[in-house]
Amino acid sequence: MIHRRVAMAALSVGLLLVPGPTLAHSLLVRSQPERRATVTRPPEEVRLWFSERIEPAYARVSVWDAGGKQVDAGDAAVDQAGATTLAVRTPGLRAGRYTVRYRVLSVDGHIVESSFDFTVRPAAAPTGIQK
Numbered sequence: 143m144i145h146r147r148v149a150m151a152a153l154s155v156g157l158l159l160v161p162g163p164t165l166a167h168s169l170l171v172r173s174q175p176e177r178r179a180t181v182t183r184p185p186e187e188v189r190l191w192f193s194e195r196i197e198p199a200y201a202r203v204s205v206w207d208a209g210g211k212q213v214d215a216g217d218a219a220v221d222q223a224g225a226t227t228l229a230v231r232t233p234g235l236r237a238g239r240y241t242v243r244y245r246v247l248s249v250d251g252h253i254v255e256s257s258f259d260f261t262v263r264p265a266a267a268p269t270g271i272q273k
């Protein structure tokens with residue numbers, strides 16, 4: 143039922159071209175890995191946190207390598223409790239640059255679509271230097 147309600151909301155906004163001033167759409171507030179981050183340990187998943195609830199049926203996130211190959215496990219899912227977190231597993235990432243693409247539908251009916259990159263740095267060889 144909530145799916146229908148959100149679809150109707152999206153339709154209303156599209157027809158009226160008037161965003162509701164009291165409704166905020168879901169913005170990406172943080173991610174792991176972070177935007178433009180360089181990490182030394184390949185992440186087992188990519189997780190996105192949004193400012194507002196997102197509609198699970200319309201949430202998409204995928205991870206692509208520099209050659210344009212999709213490298214996520216294809217199991218993107220919205221957390222059950224708050225519906226503000228979206229994650230996808232990324233097993234076996236090697237060193238390289240990756241692009242995270244996401245598209246979510248806020249409960250206010252707005253679609254938010256964007257992307258960001260992160261880099262996995264090759265593991266440094268042990269140097270014996272103590273921190």
Ligand SMILES: [Cu+2]
Nearest residue numbers: 166167250252
């Ligand atoms: Cu909005």
